[in-house]
Structure formats: structure tokens, C-alpha cells
Amino acid sequence: MIGMLRGKLIYRQAPDLMLDVNGVGYELQASMTTFYDLPELNQEVTLHTHFIVREDAQVLYAFSSTNERELFRTLLKVNGVGPKMALAIVSGMTVNEFAERVRDGDVTGLTRLPGVGKKTAERLIIEMRDRLPKALPDLEGQAGEQATIDTSSTGSPKDLEEEAVTALLALGYKPAEASRMVSRQANQGLSVEVMIRNALKDSLS
Structure with missing residues (x-):
């Protein structure tokens, strides 16, 4: 099991990234929250990972915090929740926000996440109420996670918008x-990460 990687960030296009660890390039899929915390290219970063082996693929998932990784792992234990949905959930809201929705029985709030219908939301609330305190015993009383994001953009506005749309598709949103x-934020000079974050925030409001 690969639990952590420390290396140079050499590629990033949400949700995919690559780390150069002593000359070996590791391809990873990261949550959007983790993308907000990434340094510039060619800078060193430490990421907590979860390795999943399927018949058709081997995928390393990357997270900037152990709490986020533990939430991802706990979500995988819920019936009907696979890696794609689990990654969408931890991308769409912070660990604390998800815990609050589960604690409050907020079915409507959870159904705003891509791929989460009413039955899945109800199942998440029922199964995660008991599992969250065990998986994340230090969660109570923690402040909501907030990352500092570089709002400057690189590349043409059209390219940035297409990259943001691609990332949202990978999280399970429908093309339209x-x-x-993303179109709501066109021509504002925002980075891809900011557009994705704003889009996710709007979808949950």
C-alpha cells in the first residue's frame, strides 16, 4: 500500500497530477480541495494517498490532509459509493461541511453533489453518522478548511474554461x-482552480 508520496509536482490538470519522486513519475487523481493547496509546478509537495486496484485500472488518489483521505476511505465503505462518487463528495465540500450535513440529516444538501440522489443521500446519512466519529475522532470543534487560492490565470480564457469543464465532468457533472x-464565470480572468471552486460552491448553495 502506498500511503504517502513526497516529490516534485511536474503536471497538474484537474483532477489529474503527476509527482516526480526520485525520478519516478506517479500519476494521481486528486480532490479539488487538494488542488487548491498545490504549489507551483516543479515545487515539492507531500500528499497522502489511497491506492485502488481494479480489473481494468490501478489508481492512486491524492489528498492534502489525512482527514480528507479518511473521509474518502470511509465513504468507500458505504453501499453504492465508489471511488468516483467519493472523490466528488470530498471535492464538493470540506470534511467539516460534510460532517455537518450528515449530523443535521441534510438530504437536500447532499443531493446537490454530482451523482448523489435522494436514496444515496439518505444512505450516507444513516451509515456515516456512526462511522465518521470513529474514522475522524478529532473532527469536532475543528474550523472549516479554507485554502488560499491564486486568482491569476494562465492560458487563454477559452482554454481555462474548457479545462474547468473537463474537471467538472471528471467529478460526475453532466456536460450541459x-x-x-463555468460559463457564469467567463471573462473574469479567474484561474481554473477558482472557477472549479466557485462552480462547486454555487451548486451547493
Whole structure:
């Protein structure tokens, strides 16, 4: 099991990234929250990982905090929740925000996440109420996670918007919905990460 990687960030295009660890390039899929915390290219970063082996693929998932990784791992234990949905959940809200929705029984709030219908939301609330305190015993009383994001953009506005749409598609949003979410922020000079974060925030409001 690969639990952590420390290396140079050599590629990033949400949700994919690559780390150069002593000359070996590791391809990873990261949550959007982790993307907000990434340094510039060619800078060193430490990421907590979860390795999943399937018949058709071997995927390393990356997280900037152990709490986020533990939430991802706990979500995988819920019936009907696979890696794609789990990654979308930890991308769409912080660990604390998810815990609050579960504690409050907020079905409507959870159904705003891509791929989460009413039955899945109800199942998440029922199963995660008991599992969250055990998986994340230090969660109570923690402040909500907030990352500092570089709002400067690199590349043409059209390219940045297409990259943001691609990232939202990878999280499970439908093409028309992803395009609509990004188009609301067109021509504002925002980075891809900011557009994605704003889109996710709007979808949950």
C-alpha cells in the first residue's frame, strides 16, 4: 500500500497530477480541495494517498490532509459509493461541511453533489453518522478548511474554461451542467482552480 508520496509536482490538470519522486513519475487523481493547496509546478509537495486496484485500472488518489483521505476511505465503505462518487463528495465540500450535513440529516444538501440522489443521500446519512466519529475522532470543534487560492490565470480564457469543464465532468457533472456552471464565470480572468471552486460552491448553495 502506498500511503504517502513526497516529490516534485511536474503536471497538474484537474483532477489529474503527476509527482516526480526520485525520478519516478506517479500519476494521481486528486480532490479539488487538494488542488487548491498545490504549489507551483516543479515545487515539492507531500500528499497522502489511497491506492485502488481494479480489473481494468490501478489508481492512486491524492489528498492534502489525512482527514480528507479518511473521509474518502470511509465513504468507500458505504453501499453504492465508489471511488468516483467519493472523490466528488470530498471535492464538493470540506470534511467539516460534510460532517455537518450528515449530523443535521441534510438530504437536500447532499443531493446537490454530482451523482448523489435522494436514496444515496439518505444512505450516507444513516451509515456515516456512526462511522465518521470513529474514522475522524478529532473532527469536532475543528474550523472549516479554507485554502488560499491564486486568482491569476494562465492560458487563454477559452482554454481555462474548457479545462474547468473537463474537471467538472471528471467529478460526475453532466456536460450541459458543467458548461453552464463555468460559463457564469467567463471573462473574469479567474484561474481554473477558482472557477472549479466557485462552480462547486454555487451548486451547493
